[in-house]
Amino acid sequence: MSSxxxxxxxxxxxxxRRKVFAVVLLLTVVFLGLFWLATxxxxxxxDTITPPSDVLVDSRTFAGAFxxxxxxxxxxxxxxxxxxxxxxxxxxxxxxxxxxxPLVVRPIGRSTLLLSRFLAAAGVCAAYVLAVxxxxxxxxxxxxxxxxxxxxxxGAELALGVLIVIALSLLGSVGLSATANGIAVFMLFGAGxxxxxxxxxxxxxxxxxxxxxxxxxxxxxxFEGLYQDGLxxxxxxxxxxxxxxxxxxxxxxxxxHGWTIRAWAVAYLVLVGVAALAAFARRNL
Amino acid sequence: xxxxxxxxxxSKRYGSVQALKDVDLSVDEGELxxxxxxxxxxxxxxxKIAVGLVRPTRGTATVGGAAAGSRAARASLGYLAELxxxxxxxxxxxxxxLHQRLAGSNGGAAERARxxxxxxxxxxxxxxxxxxxxxxxxxxxIAQALVGEPRILLLDEPTSAxxxxxxxxxxxxxxxxxxxxVSVLLNSHxxxxxxxxxxRVAILLGGELVAAGSPAxxxxxxxxxxxxxxxxxLIEGATREDAPRLxxxxxxxxxxxxxxxVLASTLEDVYLExxxxxxx
Numbered sequence: 125m126s127s128x129x130x131x132x133x134x135x136x137x138x139x140x141r142r143k144v145f146a147v148v149l150l151l152t153v154v155f156l157g158l159f160w161l162a163t164x165x166x167x168x169x170x171d172t173i174t175p176p177s178d179v180l181v182d183s184r185t186f187a188g189a190f191x192x193x194x195x196x197x198x199x200x201x202x203x204x205x206x207x208x209x210x211x212x213x214x215x216x217x218x219x220x221x222x223x224x225x226p227l228v229v230r231p232i233g234r235s236t237l238l239l240s241r242f243l244a245a246a247g248v249c250a251a252y253v254l255a256v257x258x259x260x261x262x263x264x265x266x267x268x269x270x271x272x273x274x275x276x277x278x279g280a281e282l283a284l285g286v287l288i289v290i291a292l293s294l295l296g297s298v299g300l301s302a303t304a305n306g307i308a309v310f311m312l313f314g315a316g317x318x319x320x321x322x323x324x325x326x327x328x329x330x331x332x333x334x335x336x337x338x339x340x341x342x343x344x345x346x347f348e349g350l351y352q353d354g355l356x357x358x359x360x361x362x363x364x365x366x367x368x369x370x371x372x373x374x375x376x377x378x379x380x381h382g383w384t385i386r387a388w389a390v391a392y393l394v395l396v397g398v399a400a401l402a403a404f405a406r407r408n409l
Numbered sequence: 410x411x412x413x414x415x416x417x418x419x420s421k422r423y424g425s426v427q428a429l430k431d432v433d434l435s436v437d438e439g440e441l442x443x444x445x446x447x448x449x450x451x452x453x454x455x456x457k458i459a460v461g462l463v464r465p466t467r468g469t470a471t472v473g474g475a476a477a478g479s480r481a482a483r484a485s486l487g488y489l490a491e492l493x494x495x496x497x498x499x500x501x502x503x504x505x506x507l508h509q510r511l512a513g514s515n516g517g518a519a520e521r522a523r524x525x526x527x528x529x530x531x532x533x534x535x536x537x538x539x540x541x542x543x544x545x546x547x548x549x550x551i552a553q554a555l556v557g558e559p560r561i562l563l564l565d566e567p568t569s570a571x572x573x574x575x576x577x578x579x580x581x582x583x584x585x586x587x588x589x590x591v592s593v594l595l596n597s598h599x600x601x602x603x604x605x606x607x608x609r610v611a612i613l614l615g616g617e618l619v620a621a622g623s624p625a626x627x628x629x630x631x632x633x634x635x636x637x638x639x640x641x642x643l644i645e646g647a648t649r650e651d652a653p654r655l656x657x658x659x660x661x662x663x664x665x666x667x668x669x670x671v672l673a674s675t676l677e678d679v680y681l682e683x684x685x686x687x688x689x
Binding site: 137138221222227228230 | 490
């Protein structure tokens with residue numbers, strides 16, 4: 125087995141022993157159960173929704189896109205929780221406990237070690253996010269009989285968003301203690317969430333400045349931009365009042381979208397990764 | 410052949426603290442060198458630079474001719490950190506297997522069994538780390554450092570958690586390693602241990618190398634003690650070469666000589682003199 129494989133296995137075993145997977149799995153089962161229940165009740169109420177006669181709203185599309193948008197947010201959140209707890213102490217935390225030094229002095233080297241830790245977390249988190257996203261998609265599709273126009277894209281974007289969070293967490297772990305790093309990454313995630321809500325508010329109030337601020341924040345934290353792009357993809361067939369109502373959010377308003385944000389997200393991931401490797405290479409242990 | 414470890418003008422500064430200052434030190438092939446000094450003298454910093462955990466501010470360090478921290482240097486060393494831990498859910502055998510894979514060792518189960526036997530952990534092969542005493546973990550740490558048959562071993566306080574039997578095991582192990590041509594840099598507070606096993610001793614104080622040499626070279630003659638019917642008398646400044654003459658003079662003077670002892674300073678005396686009585 126290569127050195128990368130050895131460290132990936134080491135990281136996965138560590139996560140398994142610390143019951144990270146067990147906690148996240150439990151939370152996921154609870155979430156999917158509640159989500160199915162909510163979707164089921166919405167389906168029961170769907171036929172009774174009667175918008176004013178002069179307003180044309182496709183209630184099925186609205187409910188489907190809105191609920192799937194909600195599920196995408198929850199998926200992103202759970203994916204971020206998993207990503208943070210898998211990586212928050214990879215450098216400083218493990219160095220403080222004396223776990224890192226015996227590994228780093230081996231020929232494997234620092235860059236391979238950090239890259240291996242990234243690959244381990246990325247593999248687990250991407251698989252997890254895709255699994256939860258498709259489970260939610262199936263719940264919405266089978267219960268409401270509504271399927272989004274884009275199926276794979278939004279899930280892939282959520283997974284890419286979580287990879288960015290993993291890279292940020294690894295970068296933070298080089299300089300911050302495990303606790304401080306965990307707090308910092310969750311605050312960044314919260315800032316991204318606020319940026320998205322700000323865009324919704326700016327749209328509702330028709331405020332160019334608020335929308336501009338939201339856009340800047342979404343580009344600075346592209347996991348939020350990817351989430352917004354994913355929301356756009358699931359609701360791109362919605363038209364007229366349905367589309368307008370979805371844009372009012374909070375789980376349908378996507379103002380940053382398109383190939384530019386996707387390309388920027390990939391570039392951002394590479395840049396953060398390179399910064400983490402450079403910082404780790406210079407770190408005294 | 411390049412020295413197993415060589416430092417030249419090695420300096421390290423952490424902010425306003427000068428941890429190491431212009432240290433020149435070498436450990437030759439098959440040599441066992443003891444590193445002494447009070448806490449904060451720079452011993453661990455020197456070892457960490459040698460294994461690539463810390464970057465020097467100035468100067469160079471090489472391991473087997475390769476720059477410290479390079480892949481070639483890391484491939485030829487074994488290291489036991491002062492503060493280390495292995496994952497609690499690994500067994501002793503799994504810890505060694507993990508390090509075999511990372512070190513690229515082909516020793517397999519035979520190497521692991523041999524190393525566990527060397528540190529007297531052969532009957533704890535399947536015991537998990539979190540079920541081991543501190544001393545057992547330290548011995549496992551030493552076995553881990555020996556994985557892949559390193560050319561040089563850097564041990565930072567390897568016996569701090571060991572009982573007297575464990576210390577003796579490590580001492581015998583170090584002597585065996587020396588006989589096999591493995592170089593060792595041993596960082597320890599235990600002067601008696603260093604004095605017993607080390608070929609040379611280096612003493613650090615405030616980041617500077619204040620004394621270096623073999624225990625015999627470092628020790629000073631303290632005189633010759635004559636035990637006669639007139640009592641015990643210390644002749645200061647006398648050396649081993651003076652002893653026969655002093656005995657002959659005492660006998661000629663009609664004294665009965667019961668014993669003669671050539672006195673030299675111990676490593677503890679040398680150390681205390683070098684560090685000026687400085688402690689933690």
